Amino acid sequence: MTGQKLDGILVANTVKDRIRISVEELGKEGIEPCLATILIGEDPASTSYVTSKQKDCADVGIHTKDHRLPQNFSQAELGELIELLNRDKTVHGILVQLPLPKQLDEFEVISKISPVKDVDGLTPFNSGLLASERALLKPCTPSGIMEILDFYKINVAGRHAVIINRSNLVGKPLYHLMLEKDATVTTCHSKTPDLKSFCLDADILVSAVGNRDKFTLTADMVKEDAVVIDVGTSRIAGRVSGDVDYPNVIEKASYVTPVPGGVGPMTRAMLLKNTITAASTSKEIVAHGRESTSP
Numbered sequence: 001m002t003g004q005k006l007d008g009i010l011v012a013n014t015v016k017d018r019i020r021i022s023v024e025e026l027g028k029e030g031i032e033p034c035l036a037t038i039l040i041g042e043d044p045a046s047t048s049y050v051t052s053k054q055k056d057c058a059d060v061g062i063h064t065k066d067h068r069l070p071q072n073f074s075q076a077e078l079g080e081l082i083e084l085l086n087r088d089k090t091v092h093g094i095l096v097q098l099p100l101p102k103q104l105d106e107f108e109v110i111s112k113i114s115p116v117k118d119v120d121g122l123t124p125f126n127s128g129l130l131a132s133e134r135a136l137l138k139p140c141t142p143s144g145i146m147e148i149l150d151f152y153k154i155n156v157a158g159r160h161a162v163i164i165n166r167s168n169l170v171g172k173p174l175y176h177l178m179l180e181k182d183a184t185v186t187t188c189h190s191k192t193p194d195l196k197s198f199c200l201d202a203d204i205l206v207s208a209v210g211n212r213d214k215f216t217l218t219a220d221m222v223k224e225d226a227v228v229i230d231v232g233t234s235r236i237a238g239r240v241s242g243d244v245d246y247p248n249v250i251e252k253a254s255y256v257t258p259v260p261g262g263v264g265p266m267t268r269a270m271l272l273k274n275t276i277t278a279a280s281t282s283k284e285i286v287a288h289g290r291e292s293t294s295p
């Protein structure tokens, strides 16, 4: 029997509908949610991601402040800009588009973002909260995956989730979110011997490699009726493609996310959701008289 497509566009649209309502409600309280984006250099992929994120914001009524800076922008200059945005009460979320040019230290840059404006959920403070099951702002791709599972009423409790990725952006935060929902979680990566045996044991299989020359998740690696989440993005003959051999895997799995149209739209929707969460939190911070740079 053929499995079901997990439609990220459909789920992202339901999230966006809820966000539009929140934007209206915040507006009644005099809060205009605003996301500041920072792009260093002119990498075409990064430029197009930032432009899409700004369009998404406009689509749901979130304001944006656009900062496009030269490739040779220094660590100190970037630090100053982030400090300025941390203090700016009209800005609720700060997004620094990654990857950064070589001269910039990513960890140091991210660490400068106020945790209450950290809409990517990547600051060390928010990573710590995530590991303690207390994060408000969670990394967008992992929380988008949890949202799509929730929408389709796919329960992960007691099931074996295997994640092929150990990055700070995807694998590590997803590990915590799955664990929080009572899954038994295994993290795999490029040094995992006999990856196939782990994959074959997975009830929920998340693949986020993003290099089809090195790795493809084929049907023989998937357990009957498994749920397969494809995060990877690579280009094959100019077309965006995931890690998964979708037409064959969907014949065996119960659910599969397509690429494009799966995790990507969910990631974008979660950025909007985090911006609204940050804007709502800002209200409480003002009420309690706390500085916007303190968590």
Ligand SMILES: NC(=O)c1ccc[n+]([C@@H]2O[C@H](COP(=O)([O-])OP(=O)(O)OC[C@H]3O[C@@H](n4cnc5c(N)ncnc54)[C@H](OP(=O)(O)O)[C@@H]3O)[C@@H](O)[C@H]2O)c1
Binding pocket: 141, 164, 165, 166, 167, 168, 169, 170, 171, 188, 189, 190, 191, 195, 208, 209, 210, 211, 214, 215, 231, 232, 233, 234, 263, 264, 265, 267, 268
């Ligand atoms: N759709 C979306 O919204 C979205 C969002 C975020 C990321 N992505 C995509 O997801 C992919 C991963 O992103 P990332 O930032 O996490 O990249 P990354 O840091 O390069 O992570 C890739 C992971 O894959 C592992 N890996 C590489 N080759 C492997 C192999 N042959 N077998 C098993 N594991 C292997 C790596 O292992 P090691 O750690 O051992 O190197 C690493 O953990 C990329 O394609 C990215 O574009 C998509």
